[in-house]
Amino acid sequence: MPRRLLVVATIAAGLTVLALELVMRRIATEPRALPASAHRGGRNPDAPLPVLWPVPSYRLVDQDGRTRTPEELRGSVWVADFIFTSCKSVCPVLSAKMVQVQRAIADPRLKFVSFSVDPERDTPEALKAYAKRWAPDETRWTLLANTRASLDALSKGMKTFIERQPDPDATVHSAELFLIDGKGQVRGLYATDGTSFDELLPDARRLLAELEGTSARSDTRAAGEDGAVLYRQLGCAGCHDVPAIAPSLAGIASHSVMLADGRTTTATAEYLRESILDPGAKVVATYPPSMPGYRGQLTDAQLGALVQYIESLKGAAGPAPSAMASGGAAVDPVCGMSIHAGPDTPHVTHDGHTVYFCSEHCRDRFVANPGAYATKPQ
Numbered sequence: 001m002p003r004r005l006l007v008v009a010t011i012a013a014g015l016t017v018l019a020l021e022l023v024m025r026r027i028a029t030e031p032r033a034l035p036a037s038a039h040r041g042g043r044n045p046d047a048p049l050p051v052l053w054p055v056p057s058y059r060l061v062d063q064d065g066r067t068r069t070p071e072e073l074r075g076s077v078w079v080a081d082f083i084f085t086s087c088k089s090v091c092p093v094l095s096a097k098m099v100q101v102q103r104a105i106a107d108p109r110l111k112f113v114s115f116s117v118d119p120e121r122d123t124p125e126a127l128k129a130y131a132k133r134w135a136p137d138e139t140r141w142t143l144l145a146n147t148r149a150s151l152d153a154l155s156k157g158m159k160t161f162i163e164r165q166p167d168p169d170a171t172v173h174s175a176e177l178f179l180i181d182g183k184g185q186v187r188g189l190y191a192t193d194g195t196s197f198d199e200l201l202p203d204a205r206r207l208l209a210e211l212e213g214t215s216a217r218s219d220t221r222a223a224g225e226d227g228a229v230l231y232r233q234l235g236c237a238g239c240h241d242v243p244a245i246a247p248s249l250a251g252i253a254s255h256s257v258m259l260a261d262g263r264t265t266t267a268t269a270e271y272l273r274e275s276i277l278d279p280g281a282k283v284v285a286t287y288p289p290s291m292p293g294y295r296g297q298l299t300d301a302q303l304g305a306l307v308q309y310i311e312s313l314k315g316a317a318g319p320a321p322s323a324m325a326s327g328g329a330a331v332d333p334v335c336g337m338s339i340h341a342g343p344d345t346p347h348v349t350h351d352g353h354t355v356y357f358c359s360e361h362c363r364d365r366f367v368a369n370p371g372a373y374a375t376k377p378q
Contacts, residue, residue, distance in 0.1 A: 049179075049203060052186040056157025060115075060144040063128035068142060070184050077207040078111040079200070080178040082160060084118035085130040086168075089290070090175040090192075092239050092246075095134050096292050097177065097192045099235035102138050104201055104297075107208055112141040115154060117162050117173050119146045134238035158186070167359050181207050192292070225301045227309025234306075239291065244345060246291065247284045251315025258285040272307045333373040334362035 055070050062068050079101055083091040098112055116122035127143035135141055146154065155162045160174040177200060179188040187207060190200045224230075231237070239246035247257075252267045260283040265271060274281055276298070279291035298306065330345075335358060346363040347356045350370055357363040366373055 049181075049187040049206065052189070053157075053159060055180055055184045055186060056154060058144075058150060058154055060146060060150060061124055062145075063124050063131055063143045065124050068144060073111055073113075073180070074184060075182045075211065076109050076111045077182060077204055077211065078113055078180045079204065080113040080115065080158075080180060081176070082115050082117050082155070082158075082162065082173050084116055084168075084171060084173075085122050085126050086118065087171075088169065088245050089288070090173075093192050093290050093292065094175060094177070095130075095238055096235055097197060098141070099135050099138075099233075099238070100292070100297070101177075101200060101204070102135060102141065103233055105204060105208075108140065109208055109211060110140065110204060112138070114141070114143045115151075116144060116146050117151060117155075117171055118168060119148050119151055120168065122146075130238075133241060134235040136232060167361050169359050179203055179207065182211050225299075225305045227305040227307075227312075230298070230302055230306045231309055234294070246287060248315075249310050250313045252313070253311040257282075259283060260285050260287070260289075269307050269311065272310055273303060276303060276306065330356040332356065332358045332362050334365050 057070065059067055059069055079098065081094045081098060083094055085091075095114075098114070101110075102112060114127075116127060122145055124145055127145060131138070131141055131143055151162065158178065160176075161172075162174075163172040165171055175192060177190045177192070177197075178186055179190065179200060181187050188200070188203050190196045236249070240249045253269075253272070255267050256264050257267050257271070258264050262285075265282060271282070275291075276293075277295040278293055280289045280293070283289045294303075333355060345356050346358075346360050347354050348363060348367060349355075350366075355366065357366065
């Protein structure tokens with residue numbers, strides 16, 4: 001990869017990380033009049049979970065086209081978050097954590113709800129495709145489309161924040177998971193890292209144990225040692241099947257990998273193991289360090305099976321498109337951003353080669369005046 005492209009890519013990755021940090025800071029400082037006991041760090045672990053606020057009423061359409069309301073979840077404990085399907089920063093982290101909880105607690109009384117913050121593009125079809133990529137076997141996960149009016153009311157009622165930007169892919173929103181009891185009351189807020197997330201599982205189990213009129217069900221989902229099944233259950237495809245979010249794993253085994261610090265390494269079995277357990281140790285160039293670690297969540301046999309499955313994945317036949325640099329990276333000629341081109345990346349054909357863009361906005365600017373931007377195969 002040319003040094004200039006690596007510098008641009010590193011800056012882009014740094015900006016993504018900064019955006020994540022700003023979101024988390026905003027969450028920490030947002031004036032929601034929360035009690036000190038809202039998070040585990042501010043309360044006695046043996047004290048009852050606080051009642052924060054009731055979930056507001058809503059009537060929204062899910063990924064299957066059905067109308068859903070919070071009344072349907074009465075008598076169930078549920079975990080909720082706010083995402084959008086084209087998000088490349090905090091949403092993949094949220095969804096990865098959601099899948100971790102789904103895999104850890106198999107009790108059918110525990111439900112999962114994701115509210116879209118992109119009314120224009122997140123149709124039921126888009127939400128269904130997103131769920132299939134992340135958790136194709138999960139039947140407890142409901143993804144809900146919003147209108148602008150319903151989203152405004154819902155975000156206000158959930159005491160969260162959503163800030164739209166001129167580029168919809170740059171929308172800023174809360175990066176936390178909500179735990180809701182069987183009466184429709186929010187009982188906890190959890191960040192996606194640190195001790196906060198660690199308390200979500202025991203808190204969810206506590207609320208499940210408090211449900212009236214039902215008995216405890218099977219808790220932890222049986223996990224085998226089939227690498228392909230583990231890859232699907234962990235939601236690996238949710239990120240690695242989208243080049244704009246994470247590097248493709250197809251054909252990566254035994255190939256050279258450029259790291260964010262400028263070094264190169266080889267994707268050996270040991271490298272793959274380390275990347276699964278401690279993904280922040282060797283971050284791939286142009287990508288932010290957003291992948292969650294799976295240390296303590298997999299047995300040695302499961303880890304070995306997952307690595308073997310990744311090693312068996314074959315890359316697509318044929319040469320890489322001419323507009324893509326090594327690793328699938330390309331540069332948007334309008335804004336100069338380094339991007340990872342994939343089948344869903346905005347693009348046009350110009351002077352006999354494909355030009356990729358970070359967003360529809362940049363593509364439209366290019367189409368309106370292509371002569372204003374220098375383009376060439378990379």
